[in-house]
Amino acid sequence: MCGIVGYVGPKEVVPVILEGLRRLEYRGYDSAGIAVGTPGQEKLEIRRAPGKLRNIEEVLRQHPLHGTYGIGHTRWATHGRPTEENAHPHRDCTGRIVVVHNGIVENYIELKRELTAQGHLFVTQTDTEIIAHLIEEVQKQAEAAGTPIPLEVAVRQAVKRLTGAFALGVLSSLEPDKIVAARFGPPVVIGLGKDEHGQGEYFVASDVPGILHHTRNIIFLNDGDMAILTLNGIAFTDFEGNPLERKTQRVTWDPIQAEKGGYKHFMLKEIWEQPRAIRDTTLGRISLETGQVFLNEMAIAPEELAKVTSINIAACGTSWHAATAGKYMIERLARIPVEVDYASEYRYRDPIADPNALGMLITQSGETADTLAAQREMIALGSKTVAICNVVGAMITRDANGTIYTHAGPEIGVASTKAFSSQITALFLFALHLAQVRGTLTPAESLSLVDELSRIPAKIQDMLQNVSLQCEELAKSFSTVRDFLYLGRGIHFPIALEGALKLKEISYIHAEGYPAGEMKHGPNALIDETLPVVVLATQDPNDPGSRLRYEKTLSNVQEVTARSGRVIAIAVDGQQDLVQLVEHVISIPPAPELLLPLLEIIPLQLLAYYIAVRRGCDVDQPRNLAKSVTVE
Known part of the structure; x- marks a missing residue:
């Protein structure tokens, strides 16, 4: 039901994400948000608003964002009311990691207690927020042991702790121009495109219509798949870190067919x-x-x-x-x-x-x-x-x-x-x-x-x-x-x-x-x-x-x-x-x-x-x- 659109590439990211979210409005939602980063930026910038996309657009008009990588989300409230603070994306304690999430973390109460005991401060009523803190904790412990790990490894270790269903998009300001996506239940699609100058650009979304106006080259993640999107391309692994080969499909649907997700009929x-x-x-x-x-x-x-x-x-x-x-x-x-x-x-x-x-x-x-x-x-x-x-x-x-x-x-x-x-x-x-x-x-x-x-x-x-x-x-x-x-x-x-x-x-x-x-x-x-x-x-x-x-x-x-x-x-x-x-x-x-x-x-x-x-x-x-x- 919720919508996810993410982008890594040479274009200004905000218009790409907003356009994609608009094409996913048919899925239903009651709040929206966007996180954007630029290389050299200490923290990721976030704008969120309850209600329809026009509300987040007004927030962005008053407080503009600029960047080359980012991720957006339209949320239907489950854990916590549809307020600005409960809207996605959600941050860790440092503000350097953000997460968007479709699905439910069934063991979030147990994980929240554990992370709170380790000193993490939660500011929302959502289950999603614990994922950002869990990734932060994994990286913190690795760093303390003298073996720092990249974002995708931290996400890989974090998702093994989750029970339930999830489609994730994760960013870190410490690793610019990178999105880590993971699927276990709700759908995730990856798009491969090129801009008007022939430069590579890469997309992640919860459904094909969100990115179809940019590319028709689509990869559908399977349950247990992870995708790492960077300016150099896309790598696929399972939750154990084993490399995967995923076939690109050429989508020829018109917009109505795209909303059908490839099915013959609604x-x-x-x-x-x-x-x-x-x-x-x-x-x-x-x-x-x-x-x-x-x-x-x-x-x-x-x-x-x-x-x-x-x-x-x-x-x-x-x-x-x-x-x-x-x-x-x-x-x-x-x-x-x-x-x-x-x-x-x-x-x-x-x-x-x-x-x-x-x-x-x-x-x-x-x-x-x-x-x-x-x-x-x-x-x-x-x-x-x-x-x-x-x-x-x-x-x-x-x-x-x-x-x-x-x-x-x-x-x-x-x-x-x-x-x-x-x-x-x-x-x-x-x-x-x-x-x-x-x-x-x-x-x-x-x-x-x-x-x-x-x-x-x-x-x-x-x-x-x-x-x-x-x-x-x-x-x-x-x-x-x-x-x-x-x-x-x-x-x-x-x-x-x-x-x-x-x-x-x-x-x-x-x-x-x-x-x-x-x-x-x-x-x-x-x-x-x-x-x-x-x-x-x-x-x-x-x-x-x-x-x-x-x-x-x-x-x-x-x-x-x-x-x-x-x-x-x-x-x-x-x-x-x-x-x-x-x-x-x-x-x-x-x-x-x-x-x-x-x-x-x-x-x-x-x-x-x-x-x-x-x-x-x-x-x-x-x-x-x-x-x-x-x-x-």
Whole structure:
């Protein structure tokens, strides 16, 4: 989500960086900063400002910077509010080392304690600042031992101490015209160019559009890669210092394609961005040490939340499916009754006033007219409201008593993917928070669930490639059918609904989602050899209720196969009974029952995508649909 642009070369650096950051604005941010150096300068000069790039441009107008190497950053606040002091770049104690960082340092509390004991002074609330101090400490100890080390060696030693995800850009005034970049998780791209006089210039960025207007010669760093940019060229190593060869790619994308990151469609890119979107939605909101959930944007005191007697959620489309999954999470963890309404129906059903009820609105854009109308109705009935939204400052957030922002970043494809996953993540965080203030979970239970949530992004990342290949292959067999049926029980039912919605939105195939237990009440009449049935047949073997639901779902699968129905089952790794029973099984990693939806939705999105592609449909802009529905 955050943007990074760095430059080493003969040009004046500030315009290069600002232009690059502007081209990365689509990623979303709430503060910006730039660090610039010139040879012979004792310290690096930094300018930062909260808000949009125009604010940093005004700061630079009043206090200009000049130099030939530097790095800039646009930040979406995670650790610490979006203030000037929390904006990147961050410095060490001496002011000679600066760092920009995308991602999260999960062990920053432990490292901060250690560095504080060694005399380091911290001036921000961020996890990033510790990286600058850690590099400083590594160099200080090497110097004290009489074996001073260059910046890249210090960075190499420092990153070995970090746990979490990071894309780094590091400068030191003691080593001018050098940028050290490192990747472990978030993307880093390197650019090789020449100015109008044929002199070499080198770039680092978090995404291709940030540097594409200067060069089309791009190198994508892999996880565990480091790049050292100097006026003499670029060297690549791993975190152990072993030299690496990295192939330069010639990018021929136009600007829109560049924003797609090389993916054929925005939707596919956004499906693959879900590990990052889920990770960003949890950043700064969970403690892996205590299991506590922190929702700092909530203006409702914990003691007020503890007194809530019921929750009414209103949403539309995909957000309604997320809300329905959230109902299962909240009721199970916090033991509060939850009602979910289509926002377009809420105010027309003459809802009953209850000042002790909490209203919740879920909307990706924050501008959905029906959802805004539902919010006004809730407020008129005396309820406080909480919004789950992906757009900072959107209309829905202005009248809400609290907002949980889903840090999915801009979602361009009309059919929601990463916004949905982020909404599910936000609802899980809210359910945990509510359970903690109400005392319905033990600290050990909270810690276990937070730990499991933190593992979900990596699980999705690991499964994406294989599941993509499976779904692409399945699309060859199922792209010509006329109808689909999706089945699920419990929290998996709304995921079945979402899978059916994705298919009908982008492929124009009729699809329905049903509770699996309703098969005998009508849908069985549809089953024959022409009807594909997608069954969410996952289970958490450690959860008795989940095991029971799975056994019931297995009976539904047998009903379908007995009638020659074609079953595509979504199952957890190792469910051999399903493999032997049905034609197609897509396996996902194990997870607790309430977190399985985040894994289940991936194959459903990919299946819809590849079927739509084979049918020649406009995947990103399906007919008759718009991204933000701003009229009722």
